[in-house]
Amino acid sequence: MSRFTGRTAIVTGAAQGIGAVYAKALAAEGANVVVADLNAERGEAVAKQIVADGGSAVFHRVDVSDPESAMALAEFTVERFGAINHLVNNAAIYGEMKLDLLLTVPWDYYKKFMSVNLDGALNVTRAVWQHMVKAGGGSIVNQSSTAAWLYSGFYGLAKVGINGLTQQLATELGGSKIRINAIAPGPIDTEATQTVTPGNIVKDMVSRIPIKRMGTPEDLVGACLYLLSDDAGWVTGHILNVDGGQIIR
Numbered sequence: 001m002s003r004f005t006g007r008t009a010i011v012t013g014a015a016q017g018i019g020a021v022y023a024k025a026l027a028a029e030g031a032n033v034v035v036a037d038l039n040a041e042r043g044e045a046v047a048k049q050i051v052a053d054g055g056s057a058v059f060h061r062v063d064v065s066d067p068e069s070a071m072a073l074a075e076f077t078v079e080r081f082g083a084i085n086h087l088v089n090n091a092a093i094y095g096e097m098k099l100d101l102l103l104t105v106p107w108d109y110y111k112k113f114m115s116v117n118l119d120g121a122l123n124v125t126r127a128v129w130q131h132m133v134k135a136g137g138g139s140i141v142n143q144s145s146t147a148a149w150l151y152s153g154f155y156g157l158a159k160v161g162i163n164g165l166t167q168q169l170a171t172e173l174g175g176s177k178i179r180i181n182a183i184a185p186g187p188i189d190t191e192a193t194q195t196v197t198p199g200n201i202v203k204d205m206v207s208r209i210p211i212k213r214m215g216t217p218e219d220l221v222g223a224c225l226y227l228l229s230d231d232a233g234w235v236t237g238h239i240l241n242v243d244g245g246q247i248i249r
């Protein structure tokens with residue numbers, strides 16, 4: 001028996017990058033996994049790979065910024081696997097995000113960005129929490145970033161919001177035996193980071209991190225699975241940095 005045998009987990013933004021690695025790790029520890037993403041082609045491929053490796057997974061298309069889409073994701077999961085025990089709110093606009101300032105970013109883009117990168121986590125949580133109550137409780141991990149403590153404009157602002165959401169929801173969900181925590185990764189070597197962050201900036205960032213290398217999605221898996229699992233049964237409202245020591249706080 002593994003920690004997640006018989007449990008069902010939804011991972012948003014799981015079509016690639018960090019989310020795909022979380023989905024594979026949860027399946028490897030016995031969970032039924034719903035790979036939830038906007039990108040159907042890549043999401044289907046991740047679910048297919050998990051099944052080929054002997055795991056249990058299915059893809060479902062979701063737009064985390066849309067309440068109806070989030071509700072449909074929750075209903076699909078319960079129909080397919082009978083319950084929802086765990087949620088990882090990982091989806092975000094990151095790889096192809098606009099590089100602009102808070103002072104000048106087009107307002108419509110800013111609103112859309114926040115509706116995905118901040119409200120998306122609340123939206124999917126609102127859609128699943130009552131199903132977790134029916135399952136006797138559950139756990140949620142939100143994907144934050146060390147960007148919450150560094151200048152990074154509206155991207156960092158959304159992650160400050162994710163941290164606040166994690167702390168506030170811990171109180172609203174605690175009485176229902178649902179724990180909610182966040183992981184704040186430092187720079188992680190994904191396709192998205194390679195697209196959005198110029199090589200010289202990455203190099204400079206890495207030179208100032210105590211453990212002098214970029215992180216990998218695999219570096220985050222232990223923290224994510226710990227926070228989701230019963231091993232963290234009395235941990236909630238916590239923001240866990242997994243960042244090679246990048247942030248002192």
Ligand SMILES: NC(=O)c1ccc[n+]([C@@H]2O[C@H](COP(=O)([O-])OP(=O)(O)OC[C@H]3O[C@@H](n4cnc5c(N)ncnc54)[C@H](O)[C@@H]3O)[C@@H](O)[C@H]2O)c1
Pocket residue numbers: 012013014015016017018019036037038039062063064065090091092093094095096116143144145146184185186187188189190191192193
């Ligand atoms: N890579 C890093 O250096 C790093 C560091 C800290 C935090 N993070 C956070 O980790 C998460 C994943 O990062 P990544 O590098 O794997 O990024 P990524 O861009 O590869 O993955 C994001 C995924 O979210 C999906 N997505 C975007 N909008 C969506 C929506 N509206 N509904 C559903 N899915 C949507 C995308 O299709 C994509 O599959 C993000 O929350 C990011 O902010 C990344």
